[in-house]
Amino acid sequence: MPTNTFFRLPKEKRRRIFSAAVKEFSNFSFACASINRIVRLAGIPRGSFYQYFSDKEDLYMHVITVIGEEKMEIFQRFAAPVTQTGFFGAVKASLPAVLEWLDCHPDYNRIGFFMAGDDSPFIKGIRDRANLLTDRIVSMLKADQKAGLIREDLDPAFLLQVYTDASFALFREFYAPGGREKISRRLTDLIELLQQGAAPREASL
């Protein structure tokens, strides 16, 4: 955890450090990221860094914690009012807000991609802990299942995973030209594909 000293810093300085870190971690894998570059970009003295963070891991944890909280906040704000439409309904509802948020933070996605590819113990640990957070969403899917939207023989956790992995990969093209619109369409396609695929078979007769 960052030191109290860090949290007592003027907002602007804290912001500078944070975005320097985001920039670095979105361009280099964790192992490759350079504290040297970060302090240079943030414009803080080399020594100060170690008064705010114990090491690179400490900084990284701080960064992804902040980002994770932002993301969750957005999803919940937009998903909450439409819980009756099921999980996929909630996803659809929050989609525009999420896309806009990503638009403002081009680097966040890239950090995720690096994280996904890194199986070092430190990063793996973070990923595993993040997966635990999906429990709440799995509950939504279980409710959908009870409501007859999803066939009984399908594991909701698995369905969520397929959605997560496929949509995550889609976002790789987010910042390509025209990527935003394409993804919007593709996500709709994906949801449809999975909705149809997960629908009870009786319904199809």
Next chain:
Amino acid sequence: MPTNTFFRLPKEKRRRIFSAAVKEFSNFSFACASINRIVRLAGIPRGSFYQYFSDKEDLYMHVITVIGEEKMEIFQRFAAPVTQTGFFGAVKASLPAVLEWLDCHPDYNRIGFFMAGDDSPFIKGIRDRANLLTDRIVSMLKADQKAGLIREDLDPAFLLQVYTDASFALFREFYAPGGREKISRRLTDLIELLQQGAAPREASL
């Protein structure tokens, strides 16, 4: 490309170098991978390395080329006899062999994960070139579409991407305890999910 010198090396030495490289690239992103560590592990002098490979990129290309060829060879061997069952049939047919191959090479997957998360020009280039190779598979899916197995309004390339991304992510758990069996089941589920999701809607009336 590796030098002729490299290919003339005694098999055992070549193997030592290759697996040292695989180990390194499966634990570190390309930029982060250390030739020093590789030569130390392979037990060859620093200078010798550069008689075999022109640089780190050369080594990396060699590694993924070899792995890619192995993989393709396996897929084709098992997929060829069952082309009439469509793409998903072919995948199902080759699955056991692929899983066994992965069992023997725990690191191969991790190289792929690092590659997926790396947006450096060199790695991106490799990924893009690899994507071109999917054309053949897309053709299979188009044939399936003509044969009425896939609804007309679905882009086969997109369907393939969903399958690729989701299955790719599944393999992350391959080496976890019990992972192999779980994946086997999950892949079957995934194929079923997508087959049903992609099926023409008339069928459901």
Next chain:
Amino acid sequence: MPTNTFFRLPKEKRRRIFSAAVKEFSNFSFACASINRIVRLAGIPRGSFYQYFSDKEDLYMHVITVIGEEKMEIFQRFAAPVTQTGFFGAVKASLPAVLEWLDCHPDYNRIGFFMAGDDSPFIKGIRDRANLLTDRIVSMLKADQKAGLIREDLDPAFLLQVYTDASFALFREFYAPGGREKISRRLTDLIELLQQGAAPREASL
């Protein structure tokens, strides 16, 4: 430019680094000069060097800048009072001081010789920029031309170049035994030779 850190260093340490660099650059072409040898001779850690200079080019620029300033300072101090004697008069006036200065810095000349023979972009760029500085001296010669000391059909820039090239080469023998006195005489001869060669032809009728 060297970092502020460098300029804040204790004088003695700075001197040690500077003369280590002079020694290296006077014995090796720029490309060939070794920072390792420099830090070893200066007695500073490898890493410290890069806290003082951004790279080898930075160090080189610093060295020739300092030397160039010293040289210009001497020339101007002695040339200023005798501008009415024309360019060659000014050269003659500053000669003893320049020779004494060179006597104290045997290596400075050799750096120049290496520079003259080096056509790498970096060194060529320095040379070109240095040539621009000769404009002021060309003006002196043009004034001499108006004053009737130099015939009209002779390009002053060319005359200067001949003087520069010939005198520059003379200095090669500066540190040979008896070289100093010889050069003193030779330079006088050279000036006389060129003065007579450049004199208006009417005078000879």
Next chain:
Amino acid sequence: MPTNTFFRLPKEKRRRIFSAAVKEFSNFSFACASINRIVRLAGIPRGSFYQYFSDKEDLYMHVITVIGEEKMEIFQRFAAPVTQTGFFGAVKASLPAVLEWLDCHPDYNRIGFFMAGDDSPFIKGIRDRANLLTDRIVSMLKADQKAGLIREDLDPAFLLQVYTDASFALFREFYAPGGREKISRRLTDLIELLQQGAAPREASL
């Protein structure tokens, strides 16, 4: 000296090695020149080099010997028939041939420039030995002096040196666009300048 083995080599192979060496020595100072690059460019095995030359110095000596002989041959061929016009006459006579020769061998000049800037013992030794060869030319100038073309109080060796150094420097621009014509003119100017400067003073009254 190169080994007999070298001289027994097929002409074409010898030529390849020679021009690879010329290319290297015209782009790098002697200390910086790389045998690796030379053998690579010449397309000969690494080991062969050491069967032809004992080391880098051996190769270098061979190169400048060959070039020196070519140059002297040309000068003599064109200077011989016009000895009665004095040294400067001979220079003028051989000028077109020399310029054409240089035109065919852009690299030869650059080797000379590197040599001129290098005060390492090995290179210095070569230069000193080359200077001894000028004796013959000094004799020409002494004859001119007796014939009344050069004033008595001027050291012919010195006059030659001034000419050599100034003309040598001129050639630096030989390969610049329009350089050839410019040099041709400049050399004429130079000769005139020195002829007038060296002329007996009585003649001018």
Next chain:
DNA sequence: CATGAATGAGTATTCATTCAT
């Protein structure tokens, strides 16, 4: 005599971290 593999010391530069002020 031709070959090309082996090798360890060399190159410039960057790193994370400590510590005294």
Next chain:
DNA sequence: AATGAATGAATACTCATTCAT
């Protein structure tokens, strides 16, 4: 608490030369 200098090990890569075949 802020600072920035110090440091040695790390990085990828090149070198000249030897030697066995």
